[in-house]
Amino acid sequence: MQRPGLAFDDPDVEREFVDADNRAAVPRVRLCALLALALSVPFVALDLTTLHGERPLVVLLLVLSTCCLATVLPAMTWWPAAHRHVQLAAAGAVTAYSWCASVGAAVTGAAPDYAAFTAVLMLLGAVGVARVRFRTALLTAVLTVPLALGVMLLSYEVPGYQLAFEVMCFAAFALLNLAVALFLEQSKRRMFLVNRALAAERQRSEELLHNVLPAEIVSRLHHTPAPIADSYEQATVLFADIVGFTPLSSSLPAAEVVRLLDRLFSRFDDLCAFWGMEKIKTIGDAYMAVAGVPTHSRDHAARAAGLALDMQREAALLTSSWPGGLALRIGISSGPVVAGVIGHRKFAFDLWGDTVNTASRLEAHGVPGQIHVDEAAHRLLAHGHVFSGPHRTELKGKGVQNTYFLLAPAQSDHPGAIPRLASTPSHPTSERRRTAPCPEPADCPP
Known part of the structure; x- marks a missing residue:
């Protein structure tokens, strides 16, 4: 069995893996979007309660970010070609939600680590629940984490050592997410090769069985x-x-x-x-x-x-x-x-x-x-x-x-x-x- 990296040497095997992984990711991305919407409710309530002066802007940003997540649900359910673009849909929803949170934190004066928390949580959901592939996770992290940390650096009025410690913590969280994404993809690729070999052996066994017994009898043996x-x-x-x-x-x-x-x-x-x-x-x-x-x-x-x-x-x-x-x-x-x-x-x-x-x-x-x-x-x-x-x-x-x-x-x-x-x-x-x-x-x- 070849040692899986981030791509198989055989392009046909790679296409087969990508297609199978994308199809398996569709229900996971739906679940991730549903969980993100449900978990956003208490945070939205807190924002609307505490941020009075900037409430219209807060409401606009919350509506935009919620729409990004909500769009994923029908798209992943009824769009025939959803599996072909599931990775892009997951990355886009996470990025849009995190950008809204970062902009909101920058213009409303919310807690400076609000944006970083949101970016890391969204990335964690994409990696741990949706289980996107490593390249998607890396793209999402590049698009979200630097912006959130930039907002944090520009608006956090705390001693330097404390700021450095919190920035390092959030950066470490992001790196750990990427490491998990890498190991998960390698594990999926190994399982794909194992399942592919098992399927080939099962097919070979089926062919041998069909050479010995009539097809109708083979079908009955499988069922009774x-x-x-x-x-x-x-x-x-x-x-x-x-x-x-x-x-x-x-x-x-x-x-x-x-x-x-x-x-x-x-x-x-x-x-x-x-x-x-x-x-x-x-x-x-x-x-x-x-x-x-x-x-x-x-x-x-x-x-x-x-x-x-x-x-x-x-x-x-x-x-x-x-x-x-x-x-x-x-x-x-x-x-x-x-x-x-x-x-x-x-x-x-x-x-x-x-x-x-x-x-x-x-x-x-x-x-x-x-x-x-x-x-x-x-x-x-x-x-x-x-x-x-x-x-x-x-x-x-x-x-x-x-x-x-x-x-x-x-x-x-x-x-x-x-x-x-x-x-x-x-x-x-x-x-x-x-x-x-x-x-x-x-x-x-x-």
Whole structure:
């Protein structure tokens, strides 16, 4: 952490600090002006009681000084740009009030230390209550203290040593105020750096948490300590697996295995985000995603179909750079699922239910390069896609089922159809732009 002085080396950091400090100073300056007005009441009453001959002038000066303070209150409350000029407003109000007091003391013959007392008290309020920055405090002291001490020197009829003692006392008060202003600003700057570092760490933690959990789940974790578990009547689960990856990984260096998986799965992550689906996890070389969880969507099956077809296209694009070629087996199942967060030290958002098991079985009993779909998903996609089948497939734990292979989107205007791809390269992962299915405007991804 850099050692704070009266300005940060980085101009961007300095601007950020000044803006934050000015915004925080607005309510403090309002409070300072309010306190000054309230504390002025007994002094005003004393002046009006004791200074009879010069009462009109006294009243004029009191009205002027009070107006200076009173103007700060509405300005700091309703002026949109108040925070940009709060330091100047504080310095101006203190200076104007102190000048009125000094002029009043000079022309009315009031106690000579009246002006000095007023200047020091106003400076103390600006530093201690409003907590203006050091440069503002220094400017205010330069504009007020010499004038007040000058009035004191010219009109005080006391022995020299006593005058010198009182002048030194008031000068010391002013210097102490400036020292307090300096230390306060250094402390504020240190706290600003600490808070800025904490905010950066908090942002980094938030980003890591969002990489692990869906945004909606992260928001709920922030607001409730209760376990998160939800049932979804309709969702579509997708499993994808790399054919022959286990023997391939045993023949490659570990770094190469990780590089290949990272390249492929990173593209899958981009596709998940594009289709509005949620990546659940990777298990070895298997990739699991879901549509309709945690945000409900009526076109969850169409989204999963679009993701599966894009995954196959990505595999085709990468097969030339993959040792021995790249082929995927993909299984898709639609139906009810249970979703929730498990773990306390390492959070994990996961799915459970028969739909999850069916999607996994479909992938395991699938054909390389094909997208294996169950009866429920086929019903949702039948009008917008081309399938082969039905095929009688025995799934472990499920018995013999009617299954289908998703081949392509149909050329139709049906709401469940995935539009044909445009030829303009733009998508970061497949180099072609797609439009996700969206039968309902409210269901469209942003």
